[in-house]
Amino acid sequence: MRDILVTLLVLGGLPFALQRPVIGGLMWVWISVMNPHTQGWGFATTFPFAQLIAGVTILSLLKSREKNPLPMTPITVTLIGFVIWMNITTLFAIIPSAAWAQWNKVMKIMLMTFVVMMVIRKREHVRHLIWVLVISLGYYGVKGGIFTVRSGGNQRVWGPLGTFIGDNNALALALIMTIPLMYYLMQELPKRWMRHLMLVSMGLCALAALGSYSRGGVLAIVAMLIFMWKKSRHKLVGAALLILLVPLALVFMPDQWGARMDTIAEYQADGSAMGRINAWHMAFNLACDRFFGGGFSMYEPVTFAMYAPDPSGVHAAHSIYFQVLGEHGFLGLALYLILGFLTWRYAAWIVRHGRGHPDLQWATSLAAMIQASLIGFAVGGAFLSLLYWDVPYYLMVAIMVTRTVVGQQLALAPAPVPTVVPRMPPVSRNVESPQGRTVRPEVK
Incomplete structure (x- = not known):
């Protein structure tokens, strides 16, 4: 039963892998990391699932219109x-x-x-x-x-x-x-x-x-x-x-x-x-x-x-x-x-x-x-x-x-707008002339 299940999963996924290389890549990761065929007891344990998936994935990559x-x-x-x-x-x-x-x-x-x-x-x-x-x-x-x-x-x-x-x-x-x-x-x-x-x-x-x-x-x-x-x-x-x-x-x-x-x-x-x-x-x-x-x-x-x-x-x-x-x-x-x-x-x-x-x-x-x-x-x-x-x-x-x-x-995110602090005009001060008289500065 396990052999049949793994075989159906792989064969059922190959047409999608042929259409989209990313599916083939993910299938390869699954078969190479999990090795699900090792959980079977019959023909699936020695069937070359990995080579089959790799071949289909590379073929899909070569024929794909997407730039990869x-x-x-x-x-x-x-x-x-x-x-x-x-x-x-x-x-x-x-x-x-x-x-x-x-x-x-x-x-x-x-x-x-x-x-x-x-x-x-x-x-x-x-x-x-x-x-x-x-x-x-x-x-x-x-x-x-x-x-x-x-x-x-x-x-x-x-x-x-x-x-x-x-x-x-x-x-x-x-x-x-x-x-x-x-x-x-x-x-x-x-x-x-x-x-x-x-x-x-x-x-x-x-x-x-x-x-x-x-x-x-x-x-x-x-x-x-x-x-x-x-x-x-x-x-x-x-x-x-x-x-x-x-x-x-x-x-x-x-x-x-x-x-x-x-x-x-x-x-x-x-x-x-x-x-x-x-x-x-x-x-x-x-x-x-x-x-x-x-x-x-x-x-x-x-x-x-x-x-x-x-x-x-x-x-x-x-x-x-x-x-x-x-x-x-x-x-x-x-x-x-x-x-x-x-x-x-x-x-x-x-x-x-x-x-x-x-x-x-x-x-x-x-x-x-x-x-x-x-x-x-x-x-x-x-x-x-x-x-x-x-x-x-x-x-x-x-x-x-x-x-x-x-x-x-x-790069697409908008750049933060810097906060501009307005400059205050200078405050006029009374200054004292050499003669001791108060002189109000002229504001230009």
Whole structure:
């Protein structure tokens, strides 16, 4: 039944995607982020839905009469530079066969990221994009939250198999990034029951993140909550809610969850944590030795034998920063960090220039919540190999388009009329002549 439902949704949407490229772009985001076909049990699990949607979207883009050029902003230029550099480093990969297989996957993601940049152009497009992301990830959050409540937190929550967020740690980070986006959409919902439903969904996503037993996820959610509290206009109310709800959530989780979280401070005794540190050392040593890095998928015994402190401790990168450092060298790391810095600055610009404009309240709220999501990704991503996960790139697109829309609205807004204070005529005063007589000055 699930296979048939997903197939009908995709095939039913393709004619609309062929008419309007933006629909194809949103369908691609849905299929690539949610991976709904993984929830089936039959033919849909292996059917190439993503390739079909991508082909139709690109065809629609080519035949469309609408002008959909690639917006050449500093973010776009930096991303193009990053993609070019990844192609160059692949030529010098340590393990060419594995590198080219991963290159094929990453370049598809980057190609469709540029396509999404071209089709998402307006405020309503951005809003639809955020809704697609929230529905795609919120589905697993609500489902996982209910599972956590039913199991009393005694069983871990996992994501869809075979996807970027299939691992429990990756799912926790994805849900943490979704919560601020839900909060933004909740503010725009017209009905009270809708807002309450979204609030419940946020709570279930938080419970699912805790139920994943992800230590990095806990650090990410703490960083995100602190940032959201700082951005809140009601700090006392927010602090009261945090003080009330956080202990309740922690008390709900079983003792085994608390024991796992306690290992954060005792990472030296944790084999998993020490394996990650060994992999980080290997990536750093490799980048110091090879200007082009090791290329895609270089976390193999041969590279650990050459560069790791412990050659036997073969481990995945488990860090977006050391992943890009090891695979693409220091230049790749610099380009990736510049990309994040520019996205953050764009969001800060929106918040700063949109403040005081009621018609731009949506933009300032969205920018602040995307900043909260990126804070969670920056912290949680320090412990996960999610360099090529597409959701942060879609949030980057949303910020870029929002900044353009805000700039256009500010340019069309009437300039404030300066207040002119009329100058009063000088008051005549009696002056005394040298002879001691009072002389009344002549008024001209």
